[in-house]
Amino acid sequence: MATAISVQQLAVSFRTRQGSVAALQPLDLELGAGRIVGILGPNGSGKTTLLRVLAGLQTPTSGRVQLLDRQANDPALRRLVAFQPDGPLPLGVLSAPEFLAYVGAQLGLPNAVSDARAQAWLERLELQHAGRRWVRTFSSGMQKRLALAAALLGEPSILLLDEPTSGLDPIGSGVVMQILRERAAAGMTILMASHHLLEVEEICDEVLVLQGGVLRARGTLAELLGTDADSLVVRGLDHDQLQQLAQAATALGGEVLRTERQRDHLFALFRRLANEPVRGQPK
Amino acid sequence: MSRRATRHPAIFTLQRCLRTAALPALGAAVVAFTLAMWTEPMVASAAAATGARAPWLSLPIFVCAFSCVVTTVLFWPLLAARRPGSDWLRRLQRGPLHGCGAALSGALLASLLVCAPLCTVYASALGAPSIARTHTLVPAPAEPLLSAKRPHLHFALAAPLLGNELRLRPLASLPEGPLRASRVRVMADGAPLAAATAEFDQTGQIVRIPFASRTISALELVLEDGTVPLFFPTGSVELIGAGEQSGLANGLFLALLAQIPLFVALAFACLAGAVAALPTVLAVAVGVLFVMTVGGEGPLTAALQGRLQGHWLLTTSVFRQCVPSLLLGSTAMIGAMMLRRRSRR
Amino acid sequence: MIAGSWSVMLAAGCLAGAISLVQPRLDDARELASWAARPAVLPFAWAAQRAAMHSGNSDEVFARAQQLLDLLPTWTDGHAVFAGQFALDGGDLAQTGPERSAAAHRRLQIALAWLENARRQAGRREIELLEQMAFLPDIAVAREPGLAALLPAGGTAAMADHYLAIAEQLGAGPVVRENRTFLAVQYCRGLLDAGDRRGALAVLGAAIVRSADVRDRDLATEWSAHLTLVQQHLLGEPTDLSAVFADLRFEPLFPYLR
Known part of the structure; x- marks a missing residue:
């Protein structure tokens, strides 16, 4: 597997009035192509700083960063590496097609190619109905989807995402996850910082855990969480029958960790309601 | 205009500035014209005192420039530090100013388009002579x-x-x-x-x-x-x-000169924006604009008066008056480039 | 919400009460606006005035001065200076004599009309403004002698007397009163030039009475005596005018005393 991202002894510190603050302590990383890597960590742990360094927006204090065998600030990477920062989009008085046309032009795409790709992504991300509306009037979820469309417009080899699903509804989140899976399958390397642990667990091949600018853990989910244990979920037994089942399991040498009453997941309810037409309104 | 050009930040800024500046400038011109008629001074010959109407010509020009400055600074996030979305543009835009120069050009072009009728038609309505002399x-x-x-x-x-x-x-x-x-x-x-x-x-x-x-x-x-x-x-x-020179050409030349305060104000915005946040940048830009239009620093005040007095503006003395302002603006732009390069580190 | 409505109603009530008590006029509002605008506008108005003095013509300088002094309505010296500058403008050398005189007359009329208008807002400095108005025509005629023929009967002295009389009515001090008394000789000459002998005699009569108020008693006696001699001569009575001829202050009347 080819190396997409290579980081050696990367350190970033910021000067403040109180002195120097280390945002990233010396860090070494090698990430292969076509993988989805999640970055986890509490606020201020250095996730965004790492992404900004990789995007060429932040010059490291020390260390060496290479993406696709090029230095991070190499102009050629502008198109090969896409970065979707967290927060609102710029140029909020443009419409979604105008914004994507601008991004395409800046990436050097031919107009026809740019427009075709923009149209496709707007439809895929369900933004085609936004029409001439200003981007700044979009909900945060719509802005997130448009941001992803903009990041994917140049068909980059590496995609850096900062909180790609924050503000998205579960369905939108699911669409984004599906797109990321497809792009990774097509060979794109994706590095995403997120606080949504379930999503990271669901999609990422590998996880980095940062804390206070230090890489505390790194590996696949299996490496980090241990081997998956087989478990039994039953339905339709009363309390006494459940007690008997537990005793039987213990007798067989198993360990009963907990018994609990479980409802349907909220996600199932949400998906069901979202697919039902609202009375008086066509779906 | 090619389809690629319409996707350029200069064109976006031009469109934004035209939308926000044209109507206020027109409104200011109507108000200023009304005030000019209302406060007509007692003189022997109103035609001889047209130079005194310069404030009524400078008002819509100032309003236009003010609208363009505010619109441009708000529109282009990289004209102020720590604006949301600026990371997008820093990656997308090439060049040492990351599109600030293009935004500035768009604003100047929009202002020129608004100022051209102000400095020709409106100035004539205020009494500017139809011919100009050196x-x-x-x-x-x-x-x-x-x-x-x-x-x-x-x-x-x-x-x-x-x-x-x-x-x-x-x-x-x-x-x-x-x-x-x-x-x-x-x-x-x-x-x-x-x-x-x-x-x-x-x-x-x-x-x-x-x-x-x-x-x-x-x-x-x-x-x-x-x-x-x-x-x-x-x-x-x-x-x-x-x-005798054409008064219309004189008006168009005045419209060009009227862009100098806007250029200097936006250049200073560019400079301040490398380190300062939006309120500071707006204060700096509007302050510079105020000093250079209403305050009378720079070539505009003399040019406005000259246009209304029928002085031909395309002379070496007027050009000489422009040089310090142009130098100041250019220096601010160069400073902005250097500061921005440094602040990335 | 309800408390907010009450506050608004209370504020509106207070405003209505204040308006009914003070009964503001449009002029008050203008003055208030002028006070508010003054700090922001005045530096620029001055700069514009300076620019006009550097490159504009006299009409433009005067127009700019009016814009400036609209912000400073009680600055009577400023009014007098700019009006005087306009009235005494050098004019156009290509014009013939009568054209120059007519232009000078027009400028003088405009300057005086503007000063007359400024009187309304001059407040307690109105008297000073009137004194300055009184002497402006005389200076204008000295610069443009052809102007004298275009002035009303009595000439510059009649105009000065008119403004000084108003100043006196407004409570001007003894200096103004004495100035008006000593102006009688020029005024009389102006009326005699216009063929108004009766008017001239009336001016002399009034001046003789007013001489009693001159603070320097010796001067008052002498002035009154000389005026009386002139009055007798103009009435056709045989009079020894040697004392009058020796008094150079009466020089304007000499042509009518021989």
């Missing part, structure tokens, strides 16, 4: 005092000029004896310019000497009588050219 300030001699002890003053023009009017506005000193107005005869290339003599007894008096068109290369002032010493610094002797 006004040349005759350089003063080394000792420009005309008195009984020194009754001749010679003025040499840099190059012979075809003129048809001379204006004198000397500064008067304390009389050397009982007050008797000083009578001055004006000679051009050795011959009297007018049959009558000009009389002065106090500062601020202006004498116009119209004459048949002729080429003049040297002027001489001769004190014939009087006790009031007269001081003729540069600016006190003005020769008006005989050639």
Whole structure:
């Protein structure tokens, strides 16, 4: 597997009035192509700083960063590496097609190619109905989807995402996850910082855990969480029958960790309601 | 315009600025015109006092420039530090200013489009003459005092000029004896310019000497009588050219000059925006704009007055007035480039 | 919400009460606006005035001065200076004598009309403004002698007397009163030039009475005596005018005393 991202002894510190603050302590990383890597960590742990360094927006204090065998600030990477920062989009008085046309032009795409790709992504991300509306009037979820469309417009080899699903509804989140899976399958390397642990667990091949600018853990989910244990979920037994089942399991040498009453997941309810037409309104 | 050009930040900024500046500028022009008519001064000839209407011309130009400055700074996130979305543009836009220069060009073009009708049609409605003439300030001699002890003053023009009017506005000193107005005869290339003599007894008096068109290369002032010493610094002797230039072209040239304050204001915004946040950048830009339009620093005030007085603006003296402002703006842009390169580290 | 409505109603009530008590006029509002605008506008108005003095003509300088002094309505010296500068403008050398005089007359009329207008807002400095108005015509005629023929009967002295009389009515001090008394000679000459002998005699009569108020008693006696001699001569009575001829202050009347 080819190396997409290579980081050696990367350190970033910021000067403040109180002195120097280390945002990233010396860090070494090698990430292969076509993988989805999640970055986890509490606020201020250095996730965004790492992404900004990789995007060429932040010059490291020390260390060496290479993406696709090029230095991070190499102009050629502008198109090969896409970065979707967290927060609102710029140029909020443009419409979604105008914004994507601008991004395409800046990436050097031919107009026809740019427009075709923009149209496709707007439809895929369900933004085609936004029409001439200003981007700044979009909900945060719509802005997130448009941001992803903009990041994917140049068909980059590496995609850096900062909180790609924050503000998205579960369905939108699911669409984004599906797109990321497809792009990774097509060979794109994706590095995403997120606080949504379930999503990271669901999609990422590998996880980095940062804390206070230090890489505390790194590996696949299996490496980090241990081997998956087989478990039994039953339905339709009363309390006494459940007690008997537990005793039987213990007798067989198993360990009963907990018994609990479980409802349907909220996600199932949400998906069901979202697919039902609202009375008086066509779906 | 090509389809690619319509995706350029300069065009986006141009469209935004046109949308936000055109109507306020038009409204300001209507208000200013109404006020100009309402506050009509009491003078002998309203046509001769059109220069005094310069504030009413500067008001819509200021409103236009103000709208363009605010719109551009708000529209282009990289004109101020720590604006949301700026990371997008820093990656997408090439160049040392990351598109700030393009945004600035768009704003200038929009302002030019709004100012062009203001400086031509609206200025004419305010009374600006339909023709313009060159006004040349005759350089003063080394000792420009005309008195009984020194009754001749010679003025040499840099190059012979075809003129048809001379204006004198000397500064008067304390009389050397009982007050008797000083009578001055004006000679051009050795011959009297007018049959009558000009009389002065106090500062601020202006004498116009119209004459048949002729080429003049040297002027001489001769004190014939009087006790009031007269001081003729540069600016006190003005020769008006005989050639007539188009008032419309003069208006268009004024529209170009009107972009200088906007350029300097946005250049300073660019400079401040490398380190300062939006409120500071807006304050700096609007402050610079205010000083350079309403405040009278820079070439605009003189140009507005010149347009309304019928002075032909396409002269070396006007260009010379523009140079410091252009240098200031360019220096601010260069400073912005250097600061931005440094702040990335 | 309800408390907010009450506050608004209370504020509106207070405003209405204040308006009914003070009964503001449009002029008050203008003055208030002028006070508010003054700090922001005044520096620029001055700069514009300076620019006009540097490159504009006299009409433009005066127009700019009006814009400036609209912000400073009580600055009577400023009014007098700029009006005087306009009235005494050097003019156009290409104009013939009568044209120059007519132009000077027009400028003088405009300057005086503007000063007359400024009187309304001059407040307690109105008297000073009137004194300055009184002497402006005389200076203008000295600069443009052809102007004298265009002035009303009595000439510059009649105009000065008119303004000084108003100043007196407004409570001007003894200096103004004495000035007006001593102006009688020029005024009389102006009326005699216009063929108004009766008017001239009336001016002399009034001046003789007013001489009693001159603070310098010797001067008052002498002035009154000389005026009386002139009055007798003009009435056709045989009079010894040698004392009058010796008094150079009466020089304007000499042509009518021989």
